[in-house]
Amino acid sequence: MKYFAKKIITLIMTLFVVSVAAFVAFQIIPGDVVTSILGTEATPEREVQLRAQLGLDRPPIERYVNWITDVLKGDLGVSYRYSKNMNEMMPVAELIGDKLPVTLWLAAVSLGIIIVVSIPLGVLWARSRSRVADALFSVCTQVTMAVPSFFLGILVTYLFGIILKLFAPGGYVSYKEDFAGFLGYLLFPAISIALPKVAMTARFLRNSMLTEMKSDYVRTAYSKGCTDRRVMYAHVLRNALMPVVTFLGMIIAEIVAGSIVVEQVFGLPGVGRLLISSISTRDFPVVEILILYITFVVIFVYFLVDILYRVIDPRISNR
Amino acid sequence: MKKRLCYLFMALLTMAALGGCAGGTEESSGDKSSTESVTDSNAVQTQNPSTEETVSEEPVYGGSVVVGIQQDIDSLDPHKATAAGTKEILFNIFEGLVKPDENGNLMNAVADGYTISEDGLVYTFTLRDNVKFHNGNTVTVEDVKYSLERVSGLLDGTPLISTMSTIQSVDIIDDKTVQVTVGSANTELIYSFTAAIIPRGSGEDAAADPIGTGPFSFVSYTPQEGIVVAKNSDYWQEGLPYLDEVKFKIVNSPDTALLDLQGGSIDIYPYLTDSQANELKDSFQILSAPSDVVQALFLNNAVEPLNDMRVRQAICYALDKDSINDFVAGGNGTLVSSAMLPTLKDYYVDLNDMYGTGANIEEAKKLLAQAGYPDGVDLEIMVPSNYEFHMQTAEVVVEHLKAAGINATINAVEWSTWLDQCYNGRQYQATICGITSDMTPGYLLNRFQTDSKKNFINFANKDYDAVYQQAFSSLDLSEKAEYYKQLQKILAEDAGTAFIQVPPITIAMDKELAGYKFYPVYVQDMSTVYYVK
DSSP: OHHHHHHHHHHHHHHHHHHHHHHHHHHHSSOOHHHHHHTTOOOHHHHHHHHHHTTTTSOHHHHHHHHHHHHHTTOOOEEEEEESSSSOEEEHHHHHHHHHHHHHHHHHHHHHHHHHHHHHHHHHHHHOOOHHHHHHHHHHHHHHHHSOHHHHHHHHIIIIIIISOSSOTTOOOOTTTOHHHHHHHHHHHHHHHHHHHHHHHHHHHHHHHHHHHTSHHHHHHHHTTOOHHHIIIIIIIHHHHHHHHHHHHHHHHHHHHHOHHHHHHHTOOSHHHHHHHHHHTTOHHHHHHHHHHHHHHHHHHHHHHHHHHHHHOTTGGGO | OOOOOOOHHHHHHOOOOTTOOHHHHOOOTTOGGGGGGGSSHHHHHTOOSSOOOSOOSOEEOOOEEEEEESSOOSOSOTTTOOOHHHHHHHTTTOOOSEEEOTTSOEEESSEEEEEEOTTSOEEEEEEOTTOBOTTSOBOOHHHHHHHHHHHHTTTTSOOSSGGGGGEEEEEEEETTEEEEEESSOOTTGGGGGGSOOOOTTTTTOTTOOOOOSSSEEEEEEETTTEEEEEEOTTOSSTTOOOOSEEEEEEOSOHHHHHHHHHHTSOSEEOOOOHHHHHHHTTTSEEEEEEOSEEEEEEEOTTSTTTTSHHHHHHHHHHOOHHHHHHHHHTTOOEEOSSSSOTTSTTTOOOOHHHHOSSOOHHHHHHHHHHTTOTTOEEEEEEEETTOHHHHHHHHHHHHHHHHTTEEEEEEEEOHHHIIIIIIITOOOSEEEEEEEOOSOHHHHHHTTSTTOTTOTTOOOOHHHHHHHHHHHHOOOHHHHHHHHHHHHHHHHHTTOSEEEEEOEEEEEEOTTEEOOOOOSSSOOOOTTOEEEO
16 A cells, blocks of 8 residues: 555656646747747737736746646646637647547557567567578567658558558548548558567567576476477466566557657647647647646556556565 | 738748739649749739630539648637638638739629728728628628727727728718728728628637638638538629538648648648659649749848848848759749839839849958958858748758858757747847738838838838838829839848748649639638539
């Protein structure tokens, strides 16, 4: 219980520090939100009006306190930049709520691909005694890990979209309109995300399996007459998967928080793209919440991984 | 909101030329020479306004197109929208009492006629019969009064369009007639009456959808995805629009736009670079016209060493505009040495001879030496990095300046930073950007008055200020034109800024579509676009 309390306090403290840091960063970077909204042609009266409307005529500390009080009350505020209709601005909660499913589904599909592909691949790799196959796997994983994701995204678009015509680049359909079409379009960005991670996971699993294969229980299993196959799947894989599960946890955090680049390349309206455009338009309420969300996801997933470790291996919690 | 500027990128995109360019610039599919017809500014001036369509096929009613746009909407309120990228779309939804046509003239829209009193102080508008808002209500004089009072600040003290703040009162004469009284005569004010007419009270109604009288009605807007509009079947112009639905889809970058075009998810994309146009010319119609943007290397007249006129002149001599045009605009730009668009032909004066369009390194070096910089100077050019065209121009310019001993460096900044530091803060030495015009010549010149809030180059010349005042108050158009020409000469002689060119605007359109019109202002008019069968 003490452990949980400690973790939660750490989480809250981290979120607070991150929110202050983001606020301070926004004070320091050049660029003023009012001029950014009004452009070059605004009347002076309109500038004054807008500044007051956004509360920007108040001192920074008062603004931060107001903002965080509202957030604690559950009011995330409204975007400076995005309109809901003619006279209202878009509430941040609604804006992010609308974009979040895109990023989450993208993460889910990517993760699905990673698991389905990397585990058999890792096993196959670990079992293959051929040096040629080993070298081949090695080269492939090195290459996919080295290629930057935006470039991979462009390659995927070009290969599957323009040459093979398996999907229409930019033909994103909203999940609200056509869910199947939405998932179909997500497949290709998901491939771009998954490819390097598949390589990493497969490599990780293979190394883990090779280590396990040297263990005493493997020799014991063979000596009591288990088949090669049985030793591999019932004993080695099981044990070797333990560290892989935690590794996957970290990958989840990475994907949920950081599909930013791939969203840009494929024109997916997810939170990553929202973050980029909100930073460039100095849309503070949106940026602040997105940063908190990403911080939260990362800390929370690591927290889960930690718990999982304890469940799998009770020795850890005794320390 | 007719006044706007320095929307660089948009700048590029901005449409064509006052004085008419509908005919010759609209060419049909895959024509290799499609962009060549507009390289010469004279060619544009002489074009016949009548539309000589090269496509003879019958227009078909119905269908849906997707137009790629580069920026998100900044507001769905037509009076508050400031980004050129927003106004180009809202043009399809909203109309003013008058609206621009493709020749740069004004046509009646919600009004079917108007008169201006001799002294230029009273405007009387008669409403067109049975113009309907998208909600089905007929436009009344109350709606007009409300809209004009809203933009001019009479409603709540906050003018939304600066030129309209001169309006003193809006009076309803009868149920067809509205009289507007203004504080000072201005022959160019009529262009401001393009401001949208909206239903009375809709500016305060919290949940109001944007409702106007334009050829298309608003359907939906999703941040980061785009805006959808549908045909207004009650539209007052017979036979328009052709399309049932238009989707304006936000495209992330010029690179993804190219992929989207090739993959078929965009039908029209209005902001091609020269190299993209070449890549697409076999599969798309490529149309081109001069934009309404003046691109320049703007110089901050108040900082060292640019506060010395000779240094500024040296920069003007050092620039090789011909090569900039070739490198960046594929030879399709129109070189200028003045703030005026050549297409505003009554007001434009060709000053290209003053510093030449090629590089004159000797003269530049001589002037620098006279100014006390025989070993050259350092110069930082701030460029908004989101505008690829200006970035590319900057790279060429740096090389030209180096040859003359000016050690120039590029400082690429975000658009928000550029607005804050460069445009509003005036904390810069030089910058490359474009000024988007509205339809009035005065707009391009008024910013260079010493005290103008928009004078971001800190140009200060008393003669200029005096002549501008004379031009502004003149009610005689030919006299006014003379003053405007004088202003351009003063600006060029002082080398207030190093003007470069009017960049071309190039669009790609699906081969099954026709009827796209270039406007002398920044709009994407979809009402005349149709499918051919």
